[in-house]
Amino acid sequence: MYDQNNIFARILRNEIPCQKIAEDEWFLSFYDVAPKAVVHALVIPKGPYKNIHDFISNAEAERVVCFWKGVDTTITLLSLKENGYRLIENTGNNSHQEVPHFHVHILGGQDLGPKLVKS
Ligand code: AMP
DSSP: OOOOOOOOHHTTTTTSSEEEEEEOOEEEEEEEESOOOSSEEEEEEESSSSSSHHHHHHHHHHOOOHHHHHHHHHHHHHTTTTTTTEEEOSSSSGGTOSSSSSEEEESSSSSOOOOOOOO
């Protein structure tokens, strides 16, 4: 079940502001409010999808393609292609997903170090 009141749904309804990077009819990208790198952006589809499986299973093909083009557009606008970046998508409890609306994190602007730090 998709939570219509999650924070990204509210951003899409313009109920709360965001620092927008790019937008079209399919996606919205904006800066993460608590950045974990020099550049930390989020890309979300404009539709009620709680995670990547929900999105791939239930969104029409054009929506899926245009979302990933939105990721590419955002990376280009942030000038991250030359030095590289990292994409993260969290799903479920083990990943500590906080917001139940499918989103991709784009991290860059610095050396990001190893993928995971062992605890
Ligand atoms: P995740 O753990 O993958 O669900 O990540 C959710 C991300 O959303 C976190 O990195 C938060 O810092 C970020 N976040 C939460 N609320 C907002 C907001 N209002 N604007 C921008 N980013 C947000």
